[in-house]
Amino acid sequence: MDFARSPVPDPSSALQKVAAEAAARQKQGLQRPETHHRRQLPLRVGTRASPLALVQTRAFLTVLTRFCPVLRDMGAFQEHQISTTGDQVQNRRLAEIGGKGLFAKEIHDALSDGRIDFAVHSLKDLETTLPPGLVLACTLRREDARDVLILGPGLEKAEASDPFAALPRDALVGCASVRRQAQMLHVRPDLRFGLLRGNVQTRLDKLAARQCDATLLALAGLRRLGMEDRADVVLDPEIMVPAAGQGIVGVTVRESDVELRELLAAIEDYEARAVATAERALLAELDGSCRTPIGGYARLVPGGPGQDPTLRLTGLVAREDGSFLLRRVATGAPADAERLGRELGHSLRADSPSDIFAD
Ligand SMILES: NCc1[nH]cc(CCC(=O)O)c1CC(=O)O
Numbered sequence: 001m002d003f004a005r006s007p008v009p010d011p012s013s014a015l016q017k018v019a020a021e022a023a024a025r026q027k028q029g030l031q032r033p034e035t036h037h038r039r040q041l042p043l044r045v046g047t048r049a050s051p052l053a054l055v056q057t058r059a060f061l062t063v064l065t066r067f068c069p070v071l072r073d074m075g076a077f078q079e080h081q082i083s084t085t086g087d088q089v090q091n092r093r094l095a096e097i098g099g100k101g102l103f104a105k106e107i108h109d110a111l112s113d114g115r116i117d118f119a120v121h122s123l124k125d126l127e128t129t130l131p132p133g134l135v136l137a138c139t140l141r142r143e144d145a146r147d148v149l150i151l152g153p154g155l156e157k158a159e160a161s162d163p164f165a166a167l168p169r170d171a172l173v174g175c176a177s178v179r180r181q182a183q184m185l186h187v188r189p190d191l192r193f194g195l196l197r198g199n200v201q202t203r204l205d206k207l208a209a210r211q212c213d214a215t216l217l218a219l220a221g222l223r224r225l226g227m228e229d230r231a232d233v234v235l236d237p238e239i240m241v242p243a244a245g246q247g248i249v250g251v252t253v254r255e256s257d258v259e260l261r262e263l264l265a266a267i268e269d270y271e272a273r274a275v276a277t278a279e280r281a282l283l284a285e286l287d288g289s290c291r292t293p294i295g296g297y298a299r300l301v302p303g304g305p306g307q308d309p310t311l312r313l314t315g316l317v318a319r320e321d322g323s324f325l326l327r328r329v330a331t332g333a334p335a336d337a338e339r340l341g342r343e344l345g346h347s348l349r350a351d352s353p354s355d356i357f358a359d
Contacts, residue, residue: 039259042078043071046107046119049081050199055224056249057120060140067267080116082107086125098183108134111254118253118260123245123276124218128284138251138264139272141221145247145297147180148231151214164188164235164239167214174203174212178320182293183240184216185322200225208236210352215242220247228287241295241316241327244279247271259263271300274334278313280342288347291317292356295327296341311337315344319354326352 035088047057057079060343061081093323103125110116123139130136151166153155158165164187167173174196175181181193194212196203200221207215216235222228253260279296286294295316301311318325328348332340347355 023161028165043074043118043260044078044079044084044116046079046110046116048084048087048103048107050087052200052221052225053120053122054079054081056122059224060120060249060251061103063140063267066171068263077306080110082116084111108252111252114254116289117257118251118264121250121252122221123248123250123280124243126245126250126252128244128280133255135255135261136250137253137261138268139276140249140251141269142272142275143223143247144234145242146219146237147216147242147246148219148222149214149216149233149235150204150207150230151232152210152212154210154211157232163235164191166232167191171213172196174207174215177216177243178291178297179243179293179316179318180240180320182318182320182325183295183316186318186325187239187322189322200227218242218246238327239313241314242297244283244294244296245276246297248276250276274311274337275299275313277337278311278341281338282313282315282345282348283341285342285345286315287357293320298337298341301331309334311340313340315341315345315348317348317356319353319356324353324356 045057045061047053054140061077065178071077084106104119104121104127107116107119108131111119112131118137123136126136149163149166153329155166155168155171164184167188168188170192172192172194173181173184174194175184176195176197184191185193190205196206196212196215198206200217203215203217204227205214208280217231219228219231219234222230253264253265255261275298283294286292293316295318296313298311298313301312302309311332312331314327314329316325316327326348328344330340330344330347
């Protein structure tokens with residue numbers, strides 16, 4: 001699992017001490033004085049039930065327990081699988097049924113109601129404005145942000161600089177994302193698009209059953225599921241700008257849960273936070289929903305010797321049929337990620353035809 005590459009922070013947080021004390025007391029059968037706040041264990045972690053969500057959740061718990069081993073020793077986690085509206089509606093575009101909030105609503109409710117203590121999300125499925133009282137406490141190290149092209153049976157990978165060379169004229173691409181569709185149609189207006197939804201395995205099965213000629217998926221998901229070999233062409237993020245937050249796992253908690261927020265902040269990946277902040281600010285400025293083809297991809301470019309890294313953000317706005325496409329790059333200091341995203345979003349919107357953002 002790739003989170004294994006995450007640096008292990010110095011295990012000195014308050015919660016670790018608290019948890020260690022609790023473990024010692026449990027062993028000795030002692031009761032904590034009632035005047036003290038005592039967190040209920042196990043910690044209840046909310047997750048969607050898809051194979052990818054479960055892999056991500058367990059990988060996150062591995063990072064957390066590596067940082068705070070006493071939690072594992074105590075069997076301190078309880079996984080709560082939560083079915084979301086987005087999981088249940090499989091036959092329509094997310095854009096039609098109300099957007100990405102649908103994958104998180106039930107999880108947010110469980111967190112707000114205190115039925116779970118924190119929740120693990122694919123950041124790209126998490127709306128930019130969280131419900132009041134919930135915060136994004138932690139972002140984990142980014143897996144590869146790029147999209148990949150997967151060819152169906154009968155299509156051969158082409159040795160060409162054109163990433164879509166393997167697709168014959170009028171090929172049918174199974175893809176529910178307006179962002180991917182718009183960027184492909186912009187360079188290949190002949191292609192046809194059909195819906196292909198469901199989890200990663202379902203989509204691959206439909207492709208194998210020849211419901212379409214090819215599909216697009218996030219490399220991150222394939223890799224986490226151990227299916228990276230299914231990626232036929234990895235698409236350059238400057239040609240196929242990824243979705244904001246793609247490849248990043250984020251953890252939400254109640255804003256009032258200071259203790260958990262402190263623990264989660266300690267395992268946060270600084271780079272993932274900086275790029276996610278820029279990408280999500282861009283998205284928020286443009287349109288929080290996923291009805292508009294919007295891409296956002298940031299990375300840190302190392303500075304020279306003794307110099308700080310630069311944050312480089314690519315933003316994209318397009319029309320669903322690919323007839324309009326605007327891609328723009330902004331650079332700045334990582335500490336200005338939020339402003340950089342807002343400003344780039346503003347400039348993209350200002351120079352896009354108004355029909356793209358019309359409701
Ligand atoms: N919308 C579904 C979804 N949410 C996150 C990922 C992949 C993993 C990631 O981007 O972190 C996927 C599948 C896909 O788009 O291929």
